[in-house]
Amino acid sequence: MTPRFAFDNSFARLPGGLPGGFHARLAPTPVAEPRLIRLNRPLAELLGLDPEALASPEGVAILAGNAVPEGAEPLAMAYAGHQFGGFVPQLGDGRAILLGEVVGRDGLRRDIQLKGSGPTPFSRRGDGRAALGPVLREYLVSEAMAALGVPTTRALAAVSTGEAVLRETPLPGAVLARVASSHLRVGSFQFFAARGDVAALRRLTDYAIARHDPGAAGAPRPARALLDGVVARQAALVPQWLLLGFIHGVMNTDNTSISGETIDYGPCAFLDAYEPGKVFSSIDLGGRYAYGNQPRAMHWNLARLAEALLPLLDEEEEAAIASAQEALAGFGPAFEAAYLAGLRRKTGLLSARRDDAETMQALLDLMAAQQADFTLAFRALADTAGADAAGAGEEAFLALFAEREPAAAWLARWRSRLAQEPLSPASRAGAMRAANPAFIPRNHRVEAALGAAIWQRDLGPFETLLGVLSRPFDDQPEHRALMLPPQPEERVERTFCGT
Ligand code: AMP
Numbered sequence: 007m008t009p010r011f012a013f014d015n016s017f018a019r020l021p022g023g024l025p026g027g028f029h030a031r032l033a034p035t036p037v038a039e040p041r042l043i044r045l046n047r048p049l050a051e052l053l054g055l056d057p058e059a060l061a062s063p064e065g066v067a068i069l070a071g072n073a074v075p076e077g078a079e080p081l082a083m084a085y086a087g088h089q090f091g092g093f094v095p096q097l098g099d100g101r102a103i104l105l106g107e108v109v110g111r112d113g114l115r116r117d118i119q120l121k122g123s124g125p126t127p128f129s130r131r132g133d134g135r136a137a138l139g140p141v142l143r144e145y146l147v148s149e150a151m152a153a154l155g156v157p158t159t160r161a162l163a164a165v166s167t168g169e170a171v172l173r174e175t176p177l178p179g180a181v182l183a184r185v186a187s188s189h190l191r192v193g194s195f196q197f198f199a200a201r202g203d204v205a206a207l208r209r210l211t212d213y214a215i216a217r218h219d220p221g222a223a224g225a226p227r228p229a230r231a232l233l234d235g236v237v238a239r240q241a242a243l244v245p246q247w248l249l250l251g252f253i254h255g256v257m258n259t260d261n262t263s264i265s266g267e268t269i270d271y272g273p274c275a276f277l278d279a280y281e282p283g284k285v286f287s288s289i290d291l292g293g294r295y296a297y298g299n300q301p302r303a304m305h306w307n308l309a310r311l312a313e314a315l316l317p318l319l320d321e322e323e324e325a326a327i328a329s330a331q332e333a334l335a336g337f338g339p340a341f342e343a344a345y346l347a348g349l350r351r352k353t354g355l356l357s358a359r360r361d362d363a364e365t366m367q368a369l370l371d372l373m374a375a376q377q378a379d380f381t382l383a384f385r386a387l388a389d390t391a392g393a394d395a396a397g398a399g400e401e402a403f404l405a406l407f408a409e410r411e412p413a414a415a416w417l418a419r420w421r422s423r424l425a426q427e428p429l430s431p432a433s434r435a436g437a438m439r440a441a442n443p444a445f446i447p448r449n450h451r452v453e454a455a456l457g458a459a460i461w462q463r464d465l466g467p468f469e470t471l472l473g474v475l476s477r478p479f480d481d482q483p484e485h486r487a488l489m490l491p492p493q494p495e496e497r498v499e500r501t502f503c504g505t
C-alpha cells in the first residue's frame with residue numbers, strides 16, 4: 007500500500023548546487039532491513055497522510071529512506087553555524103535529508119525530513135547515520151514537549167535499519183522522520199552572510215518571510231520585520247523551556263530555528279532538583295548552555311542572526327547596526343514579561359502586583375538552596391491551592407525541602423498574596439495544574455527506556471513513557487513512579503549527543 011504525499015516543495019525551488027547553493031540534491035541511502043518501531047498516527051493524519059499506508063512495507067521503505075515517494079525532491083540543506091562560540095562556515099545537513107513539504111489538514115506547511123538517512127556532501131567525517139538511542143530520545147522528548155504545549159519539531163516515525171552504527175561501540179542504527187514548520191535556522195542566514203552573497207541572503211529572507219512572517223513582506227524593511235519576528239518567537243520560547251526545567255544542551259546557531267520551534271534534541275534533559283547552573287551535556291564543559299544561561303545564549307544567537315542580516319537592514323552601515331541593536335533590545339523585555347507571566351501561572355496568580363517577581367524569586371531561591379524537585383514542588387503547590395481546609399495538602403510541598411520552616415514561611419507569604427484575589431480554590435488549582443505538569447521526561451526514565459529498547463529489544467518502557475507523557479498535566483496514579491525524581495543511585499548526570 008503505497009502512501010501518497012501531496013508534496014509542494016518550495017525550498018527545492020531555490021537554487022541548489024555546491025558550493026554556495028541553498029541545498030544539494032540527493033536521495034537517502036538505503037538501509038539493510040527497515041523495521042517500523044513507532045509511527046505517530048495522529049501526526050500522520052494531521053499531515054494528510056494515511057497511517058495504514060505509512061505502516062505498510064511500502065510506507066516503511068519510505069520512512070527508512072529505501073524508497074523515494076512520488077513528488078519528493080530529496081535534498082540536504084546548506085547552513086553554517088557557531089558551535090560553542092566558534093564559527094563554522096559550512097555545516098549543512100550531514101545526516102539528514104529533506105524529502106519535501108506538505109500542507110497539513112490545518113492548512114500549515116511543514117517539512118518532512120529523514121534524520122540518519124546516510125551521508126551527504128555536508129557529512130565531513132561523519133557517517134550520516136543515527137543510532138537508535140538518540141532517535142528514540144528525540145522522538146520521546148519532542149513529543150513530550152509538544153504535549154506540554156511548547157513549540158517544537160515533531161516525530162512522525164522511528165524506523166530501525168538492521169545496520170550497526172559505530173560510535174564508541176557498535177550500536178543499532180535508526181532513522182527518525184522529523185516534521186518541522188521549517189528547518190531554517192540562524193545558521194542558514196550565516197551561510198550566505200559569510201560568503202558575502204547578499205543576493206542569496208535576500209532570497210532566503212524573502213523565503214523565510216513567506217513561510218514564517220507573511221506580514222513582514224509589506225514592511226518598509228522586510229528583513230527587520232523578519233528579525234523582529236524571530237526575536238519575538240524565541241523570546242516566547244526560551245521562557246517556556248525555563249518554566250518546565252528544560253535544558254536544550256546544544257544551543258548552537260545551527261540549532262536555533264527561525265520558526266521559534268525547539269529543534270535538535272541531542273543532549274537535552276530536564277531538571278530534577280532546581281539548580282540554575284545545571285549542565286547535563288557531556289560536551290558543554292564550560293556550562294555555556296547551562297539551564298540558567300539559556301536566555302543569554304539565545305540573545306547571543308539572535309545577535310548572530312542580526313549580524314548576518316545587516317546588509318538588508320539598511321544601506322548605511324551605521325543605520326543597519328542601529329536597527330539590529332533596536333531589534334535585539336526587544337528580546338530582554340519580551341523574555342522577562344513572558345517568564346514572569348509564566349511564573350504567575352505556575353503560582354496561581356491572576357493579577358500582577360509589584361512585588362510578585364520577588365515573591366516568586368524567593369521560592370526559586372529556596373528550591374535551589376534546598377534541592378527541591380522543580381516539577382514536584384510546583385505540582386504540589388497546585389494541589390495545596392485546591393485543598394478545602396487551610397493547610398491541607400501542604401505536607402507534600404514541605405516534604406520536598408530540606409528544611410520545613412523557610413518553605414512554610416514562603417507558603418504563608420504566598421497565601422496572603424492569594425487572598426488579594428477573588429478565585430475559588432478549585433478553579434485556581436485547576437489553572438495551576440494546567441501550568442504545572444505532573445510528568446516530564448525525567449532523564450533517568452528516558453535513559454532506562456532507551457536502554458531497554460537498545461539492549462533488551464524491549465520497547466515496553468519507551469511506549470509506556472511516551473503514553474504517559476502524551477497527557478503530562480493529568481494525574482495518572484497508576485504511573486506515579488514515573489513522576490518521581492531519581493533515587494541517588496538512579497541519577498543520570500551526563501547526556502550525550504550521540505553523533
Ligand atoms: P548537531 O550537533 O546534531 O546539530 O550537528 C551539527 C553538524 O554535524 C550538522 O551539520 C550535522 O549534520 C553534522 N553531523 C552530526 N552527526 C553527524 C553524523 N553522524 N554524520 C554526518 N554529519 C553529522
Ligand code: MG
Pocket residue numbers: 260261270
Ligand atoms: Mg543540528
